[in-house]
Amino acid sequence: MTPAEPTEPALAARARAVLCDTYARVPVTLVAGEGSWVTTDDGTRLLDCVGGIAVNVLGHAHPAWVAAITRQAARLGHTSNLYYTSPQVDLAERLVQSAFPSRVFFSNSGAEANETAIKVARKWGQRHRGGAHTIVTFAGAFHGRTLATLAATGSARYGDPFRPLPQGFRQVARGDPGQLAAAVDDEAVAVLVEPIQGEGGVALIGDDELRELRRLCDERDCLLLLDEVQSGMGRTGRMWAHQWAGIVPDVMTVAKGLAGGMPIGATLVGPRADVLEPGDHGSTFGGNPLACAAALAVLETLASERLIERADQVGEQLKEELLSLAAAGLPIAEIRGRGLMLGVGLTRPIAAETARAALAEGLLVNPIGDRTLRLVPPLILTEAEATLAASLVGRALATAAAGTGPTRG
Numbered sequence: 001m002t003p004a005e006p007t008e009p010a011l012a013a014r015a016r017a018v019l020c021d022t023y024a025r026v027p028v029t030l031v032a033g034e035g036s037w038v039t040t041d042d043g044t045r046l047l048d049c050v051g052g053i054a055v056n057v058l059g060h061a062h063p064a065w066v067a068a069i070t071r072q073a074a075r076l077g078h079t080s081n082l083y084y085t086s087p088q089v090d091l092a093e094r095l096v097q098s099a100f101p102s103r104v105f106f107s108n109s110g111a112e113a114n115e116t117a118i119k120v121a122r123k124w125g126q127r128h129r130g131g132a133h134t135i136v137t138f139a140g141a142f143h144g145r146t147l148a149t150l151a152a153t154g155s156a157r158y159g160d161p162f163r164p165l166p167q168g169f170r171q172v173a174r175g176d177p178g179q180l181a182a183a184v185d186d187e188a189v190a191v192l193v194e195p196i197q198g199e200g201g202v203a204l205i206g207d208d209e210l211r212e213l214r215r216l217c218d219e220r221d222c223l224l225l226l227d228e229v230q231s232g233m234g235r236t237g238r239m240w241a242h243q244w245a246g247i248v249p250d251v252m253t254v255a256k257g258l259a260g261g262m263p264i265g266a267t268l269v270g271p272r273a274d275v276l277e278p279g280d281h282g283s284t285f286g287g288n289p290l291a292c293a294a295a296l297a298v299l300e301t302l303a304s305e306r307l308i309e310r311a312d313q314v315g316e317q318l319k320e321e322l323l324s325l326a327a328a329g330l331p332i333a334e335i336r337g338r339g340l341m342l343g344v345g346l347t348r349p350i351a352a353e354t355a356r357a358a359l360a361e362g363l364l365v366n367p368i369g370d371r372t373l374r375l376v377p378p379l380i381l382t383e384a385e386a387t388l389a390a391s392l393v394g395r396a397l398a399t400a401a402a403g404t405g406p407t408r409g
């Protein structure tokens, strides 16, 4: 079947008039979702292997999630952080139990969670390292779109239009221990890293590499800041991706999947880094009861439905099935990632064409650059849905490779 170029939805013209033009949107309007499926405005059902980019860990309209939000909205939807609310404290307790001894600052997004981590590192540097403030990051990183997190991200494409960016960030190549060791010098206060680079093409930082980073940070008296905004919440088959390496960071940031689709960010600050005091930081919405109730429902459902184990098993199955496409001659170089955070590395620059062909086949996947397809589906994805996803990727790749689909470049 030759995928037709999807026609632009009627909503697109209205969107162009009133929405800032910041997203290269796929020409499709989504109106509903259930489980791992979404429905378009013309009634087409699509298997959702994007999941709001690793956000919809319980899929769409999960009854436990809907009930938690509805209950909390009817009770107390929002109040100020001037007052205590129990969902926020309950959630912090659960997060700390799932991770490492720490205290939590709640915000509303991944960028804000990282911004908080950066502020913690800066203050810690003033207090403990004589004002050292350089934060070392890695090429291919993505830490967010605020000015400081853009500086941390270090990508010219994202950052250059907005110069000057905040100072105090230094980026090193990946897989170059010499350059890294040189970068973590007297001026350095912290290393910030994603255990699996998400936007960077689903690139796994090896367990040995993470352990080496921990060792280096200890040796140089620096903080290790882990950005688990995308890799966390059970997606890799462990609650937190760094737990595969058996290390403990000083600070960890969480967002995307935490509340399963409600906006939230969290920064876990370990005892060594715990320098925040009253007045240092704040957020109007951060940790609001509605978002926290949703996050509690996500954590409870991860446990009750054993979704972390499922992510490991179904992810392994999906990986095998995608690899078998390569064996069948499709242009796949490798499958990267872990659990249900997978990147299909292509041997040809046809990621966008493949994603378009997949849409026509009834599958949402996300192209990164021109040689990676990212699959970050809900953790409730069934074995049968994983098999379907792999076969639809195969059909889409065959179409794109044959050039029968819309081509470009």
Ligand SMILES: *Cc1c(COP(=O)(O)O)cnc(C)c1O
Pocket (backbone or CB within 6 Å): 108, 109, 110, 111, 112, 114, 142, 143, 144, 145, 194, 198, 199, 227, 228, 229, 230, 231, 255, 256
């Ligand atoms: C998405 C993402 C961010 C930014 O999160 P926002 O909620 O979009 O601000 C930061 N770090 C990583 C690793 C991400 O994947």
